[in-house]
Amino acid sequence: MDTTRRIILKASMAASTLAxxxxxxxxxxxxxxxxxxxxxxxxxxxDVAMNVITGKARPTTSADITVDAPDIAENGAVVSVKVxxxxxxxxxxxxxxxxxxxxxxxxxxxxxxxxxxxxxxxKMAKTADIIAIVKSNGKLYTAKKAVKVTLGGCGx
Amino acid sequence: MARKMKIRAWDNGKNTSIKAxxxxxxxxxxxxxxxxxxxxxxxxxxEVTCEHNGKNILTCLWGPxxxxxxxxxxxxxxxxxxxxxxxxxxxxxxGKGGSTANIS
Numbered sequence: 096m097d098t099t100r101r102i103i104l105k106a107s108m109a110a111s112t113l114a115x116x117x118x119x120x121x122x123x124x125x126x127x128x129x130x131x132x133x134x135x136x137x138x139x140x141x142d143v144a145m146n147v148i149t150g151k152a153r154p155t156t157s158a159d160i161t162v163d164a165p166d167i168a169e170n171g172a173v174v175s176v177k178v179x180x181x182x183x184x185x186x187x188x189x190x191x192x193x194x195x196x197x198x199x200x201x202x203x204x205x206x207x208x209x210x211x212x213x214x215x216x217x218k219m220a221k222t223a224d225i226i227a228i229v230k231s232n233g234k235l236y237t238a239k240k241a242v243k244v245t246l247g248g249c250g251x
Numbered sequence: 252m253a254r255k256m257k258i259r260a261w262d263n264g265k266n267t268s269i270k271a272x273x274x275x276x277x278x279x280x281x282x283x284x285x286x287x288x289x290x291x292x293x294x295x296x297x298e299v300t301c302e303h304n305g306k307n308i309l310t311c312l313w314g315p316x317x318x319x320x321x322x323x324x325x326x327x328x329x330x331x332x333x334x335x336x337x338x339x340x341x342x343x344x345x346g347k348g349g350s351t352a353n354i355s
Contacts, residue, residue, distance in 0.1 A: 210328065
């Protein structure tokens with residue numbers, strides 16, 4: 096098992112996304128995963144990334160969403176972000192950093208059992224707004240939070 | 252394999268809290284190796300699923316913009332002590348992992 100894995104890993108590193116896809120197929124996990132929206136995550140522009148997730152609909156600004164993050168992040172490689180909302184029937188929550196090379200950081204699909212509050216850690220290239228987009232009851236809402244980054248976390 | 256993730260699940264009195272950390276490099280594919288000048292290939296988790304007693308409660312779709320050794324924390328309803336919580340992940344290079352915990 097482990098040997099196969101190594102070979103697949105090497106293959107995918109050397110070659111294209113095709114190899115990655117093949118690798119993923121061979122290693123089909125017991126859990127069925129939803130399709131990962133590659134286009135959204137590979138998009139380098141904020142609006143392109145957003146369109147894949149939201150379609151043409153534009154979210155409205157909502158005071159019922161809280162984006163909790165530090166005012167100043169010393170290290171852009173690890174910025175704690177908590178998105179909370181009191182909006183009903185939350186279907187998904189997405190977190191964007193428009194200045195990053197890939198603006199879409201994370202997107203969460205929530206079941207009805209979930210409380211609409213998720214925290215995680217993301218990278219930020221430089222000082223910017225963190226934008227959250229929440230889909231609630233079929234409609235899109237947004238909120239943002241400005242974070243000052245003293246040391247960027249995406250470069251090399 | 253080294254220990255790849257940690258999960259904690261507990262009854263917080265109102266509902267269930269989950270905290271999990273996955274040990275993963277989350278390489279963006281944009282960084283360059285300082286010695287060779289070559290780009291380091293992207294290596295990051297793309298999907299994480301969280302299940303309660305076999306039923307999906309949360310799917311996380313991640314890009315390279317999530318920090319190294321990703322951490323996630325959330326609460327959910329409808330569970331009781333002793334129930335199992337399973338978190339599994341896959342990355343863009345075909346790697347995968349997961350772990351289960353019982354709600355304490």
